[in-house]
Amino acid sequence: MIAEKMKPLMANNSAIRTMFEEGDKMRARFGAENVYDFSLGNPDAPVPHEVTEAAIDLLQTEDPVALHGYMSNAGFEDVREAIAESLNRRFGTSFDYMNILMTVGAASGLNVALKTILNPGEEVIIFAPYFLEYNWYVDNYDGRVVQAPTDKETFYPDLEAFEKLIGSRTRVVLLNSPNNPTGVIYKEETIKEIAAILERKQKELGRTIFIISDEPYRELAYGGAEVPYITKYYDNTIVAYSYSKSLSLPGERIGYLVIPPDLEESSLVFDTAANANRIIGCVNAPALQQKIIGRCVDTRVDLEYYDRNRTALYEGLKACGFDCVKPEGAFYMFLKSPVEDEAEFCNTAKKYNILMVGGSAFACPGYVRLAYCVSYETIVNSMEGFKKLAQEYGLS
Amino acid sequence: MIAEKMKPLMANNSAIRTMFEEGDKMRARFGAENVYDFSLGNPDAPVPHEVTEAAIDLLQTEDPVALHGYMSNAGFEDVREAIAESLNRRFGTSFDYMNILMTVGAASGLNVALKTILNPGEEVIIFAPYFLEYNWYVDNYDGRVVQAPTDKETFYPDLEAFEKLIGSRTRVVLLNSPNNPTGVIYKEETIKEIAAILERKQKELGRTIFIISDEPYRELAYGGAEVPYITKYYDNTIVAYSYSKSLSLPGERIGYLVIPPDLEESSLVFDTAANANRIIGCVNAPALQQKIIGRCVDTRVDLEYYDRNRTALYEGLKACGFDCVKPEGAFYMFLKSPVEDEAEFCNTAKKYNILMVGGSAFACPGYVRLAYCVSYETIVNSMEGFKKLAQEYGLS
Numbered sequence: 001m002i003a004e005k006m007k008p009l010m011a012n013n014s015a016i017r018t019m020f021e022e023g024d025k026m027r028a029r030f031g032a033e034n035v036y037d038f039s040l041g042n043p044d045a046p047v048p049h050e051v052t053e054a055a056i057d058l059l060q061t062e063d064p065v066a067l068h069g070y071m072s073n074a075g076f077e078d079v080r081e082a083i084a085e086s087l088n089r090r091f092g093t094s095f096d097y098m099n100i101l102m103t104v105g106a107a108s109g110l111n112v113a114l115k116t117i118l119n120p121g122e123e124v125i126i127f128a129p130y131f132l133e134y135n136w137y138v139d140n141y142d143g144r145v146v147q148a149p150t151d152k153e154t155f156y157p158d159l160e161a162f163e164k165l166i167g168s169r170t171r172v173v174l175l176n177s178p179n180n181p182t183g184v185i186y187k188e189e190t191i192k193e194i195a196a197i198l199e200r201k202q203k204e205l206g207r208t209i210f211i212i213s214d215e216p217y218r219e220l221a222y223g224g225a226e227v228p229y230i231t232k233y234y235d236n237t238i239v240a241y242s243y244s245k246s247l248s249l250p251g252e253r254i255g256y257l258v259i260p261p262d263l264e265e266s267s268l269v270f271d272t273a274a275n276a277n278r279i280i281g282c283v284n285a286p287a288l289q290q291k292i293i294g295r296c297v298d299t300r301v302d303l304e305y306y307d308r309n310r311t312a313l314y315e316g317l318k319a320c321g322f323d324c325v326k327p328e329g330a331f332y333m334f335l336k337s338p339v340e341d342e343a344e345f346c347n348t349a350k351k352y353n354i355l356m357v358g359g360s361a362f363a364c365p366g367y368v369r370l371a372y373c374v375s376y377e378t379i380v381n382s383m384e385g386f387k388k389l390a391q392e393y394g395l396s
Numbered sequence: 397m398i399a400e401k402m403k404p405l406m407a408n409n410s411a412i413r414t415m416f417e418e419g420d421k422m423r424a425r426f427g428a429e430n431v432y433d434f435s436l437g438n439p440d441a442p443v444p445h446e447v448t449e450a451a452i453d454l455l456q457t458e459d460p461v462a463l464h465g466y467m468s469n470a471g472f473e474d475v476r477e478a479i480a481e482s483l484n485r486r487f488g489t490s491f492d493y494m495n496i497l498m499t500v501g502a503a504s505g506l507n508v509a510l511k512t513i514l515n516p517g518e519e520v521i522i523f524a525p526y527f528l529e530y531n532w533y534v535d536n537y538d539g540r541v542v543q544a545p546t547d548k549e550t551f552y553p554d555l556e557a558f559e560k561l562i563g564s565r566t567r568v569v570l571l572n573s574p575n576n577p578t579g580v581i582y583k584e585e586t587i588k589e590i591a592a593i594l595e596r597k598q599k600e601l602g603r604t605i606f607i608i609s610d611e612p613y614r615e616l617a618y619g620g621a622e623v624p625y626i627t628k629y630y631d632n633t634i635v636a637y638s639y640s641k642s643l644s645l646p647g648e649r650i651g652y653l654v655i656p657p658d659l660e661e662s663s664l665v666f667d668t669a670a671n672a673n674r675i676i677g678c679v680n681a682p683a684l685q686q687k688i689i690g691r692c693v694d695t696r697v698d699l700e701y702y703d704r705n706r707t708a709l710y711e712g713l714k715a716c717g718f719d720c721v722k723p724e725g726a727f728y729m730f731l732k733s734p735v736e737d738e739a740e741f742c743n744t745a746k747k748y749n750i751l752m753v754g755g756s757a758f759a760c761p762g763y764v765r766l767a768y769c770v771s772y773e774t775i776v777n778s779m780e781g782f783k784k785l786a787q788e789y790g791l792s
Contacts, residue, residue, distance in 0.1 A: 111677035251683030287647025
């Protein structure tokens with residue numbers, strides 16, 4: 001009954017469903033407050049009050065037909081201009097509204113970008129570990145994912161190996177910093193090196209290679225960590241942004257693409273992307289949410305909400321004897337499994353009502369991902385279980 | 397720079413853009429009130445006050461993190477249940493929330509449905525004239541559109557010809573009633589005949605053939621015209637619905653798919669569609685809009701707003717000597733061009749500041765489409781121009 005292409009996804013999906021169902025059963029049996037569920041990347045920091053106020057004011061004062069009506073497939077021009085100006089202020093870029101395309105979240109933005117530039121059989125290089133959903137996005141356009149390695153201590157790109165993977169089919173390098181699942185932020189140095197390699201390879205191969213930078217976690221950078229703005233280092237960069245995490249609006253599906261002026265044939269690519277936005281079925285990003293963003297362009301969730309969790313979880317786990325890189329951004333921690341088979345480790349953790357996702361779900365077995373977008377109490381109360389878990393593996 | 401698949405679309409797109417630019421130039425030169433633009437299917441009936449009230453109340457009373465948060469890829473269960481109950485009340489169906497999948501409008505719903513069931517090379521039969529955007533949706537999944545003829549007087553399906561087009565590659569019959577561009581509504585008799593043909597062909601060919609029923613204009617049916625609910629006549633039907641027209645919310649991108657319980661392997665198809673919704677990048681329909689719909693499930697725009705336009709335009713054009721089927725639904729009228737080359741007719745109309753879209757844009761040359769979702773004054777004031785246009789072609 002279902003399309004052939006959907007069959008592998010559905011097989012994979014039943015594993016994820018089983019995990020969710022196990023969590024639900026645990027909550028029913030032990031009570032939600034006694035289950036320490038670190039498996040979901042579901043932003044839970046309070047929505048800034050400015051968002052609600054802007055929404056109510058728009059609904060009370062604007063003409064409803066215009067407020068909820070069609071606009072250009074690229075989005076409302078005033079909103080796009082407000083975003084461009086905010087980026088220019090913050091990152092010293094030179095964008096205007098013709099560089100900003102409103103999208104149904106970053107997931108849709110990535111699909112719009114791939115639909116715009118990727119041909120069947122062309123390759124998208126992605127540094128592992130990574131959010132495996134990218135595989136399906138690339139598959140939507142019959143492209144091929146090529147996994148590039150990272151250093152197993154730092155999760156920084158292995159640039160020598162990376163360069164060797166670039167060839168006559170390479171079309172896109174998909175970056176994600178701050179990273180899901182590791183929380184690593186790529187430093188300016190690394191971005192410069194990646195850019196230099198790509199410039200060299202573009203010339204050598206006589207073809208355009210794009211960076212697509214997936215940046216839903218851009219604003220979640222702790223301790224003053226800088227997240228370099230990649231268009232400043234490499235012209236053929238498309239940025240996919242989302243307000244899901246920065247404003248805790250994941251269900252509203254609102255984000256944008258940046259197609260910078262220095263990208264080759266920028267205005268053709270922009271127009272094509274606006275049409276791609278239409279024909280993949282989105283038509284445009286949700287109108288009211290666009291207008292809300294126009295008024296909240298510099299508003300953010302309270303970073304301290306996640307940072308406190310980050311510190312508590314990292315220090316607690318280190319004290320137990322676990323091994324992991326201290327995340328600088330996003331709301332994930334990538335823990336080394338004390339045994340090679342991380343599925344066994346995840347299963348043992350369930351004895352202590354701790355739920356984590358195995359690294360195999362991020363193309364990186366031997367690790368587990370913990371999402372710390374949970375209540376602070378969850379982290380504090382989970383520590384006794386983590387201690388016992390560490391003891392069980394002889395870590396302390 | 398852009399993907400090969402996008403190139404024909406971009407070529408086509410520049411023609412549409414030229415038309416819009418001409419309209420803008422006209423408005424700048426003659427004043428917007430003196431340009432009679434019937435080219436855009438942009439709903440302009442007032443948004444029902446219940447929608448605005450529901451939105452404000454939700455924003456004032458609900459927990460913002462839950463209100464704007466992730467939910468199942470299929471949408472909020474309470475909203476889906478409310479829609480199912482409304483459909484059951486109105487059409488005597490037996491749906492529940494597991495048959496309703498919230499989507500980013502009907503355009504996205506169609507893409508989700510096609511992603512779920514269509515394989516490369518499989519055929520989608522569509523009765524011409526039709527909304528040519530369907531071609532791109534089918535092309536997204538490497539399917540092939542097969543145009544089926546309609547009677548040139550009534551625009552009713554030619555069922556004999558239709559039956560002959562069904563073969564071993566047929567996967568979908570895409571219906572659209574009330575129809576864009578003709579305004580025709582398929583009567584129960586026709587639906588029954590289509591269903592009987594498909595039942596027969598399914599058996600004969602030993603394969604499943606789906607109806608996908610695109611119903612954004614379902615509520616726009618005038619003079620008490622009935623729009624049969626197709627799942628009642630044919631089990632393997634997927635309905636794509638949108639609130640763009642029924643609530644004048646086209647920019648908000650909110651609609652749903654119905655995957656009825658009697659569809660073969662209904663729950664597998666539903667789960668696959670929910671996953672398709674996620675991987676094409678939508679993830680889920682916009683959260684706040686879903687919740688608004690949950691509270692406005694039986695709310696509609698004032699039908700009289702469009703009906704008055706329909707009558708005024710139809711009677712005015714008939715009095716001028718033009719030939720067209722009286723539309724029963726949607727907000728379009730499909731006028732026979734007095735000359736074979738309808739592009740010439742459209743061009744001549746511009747002398748009188750009248751903008752229309754040629755039937756070639758709907759796979760039906762020799763006709764023009766007029767969208768009467770305009771102010772009543774536009775219709776009244778356009779009549780002098782139409783009279784002169786008719787005289788120019790010797791119609792009166």
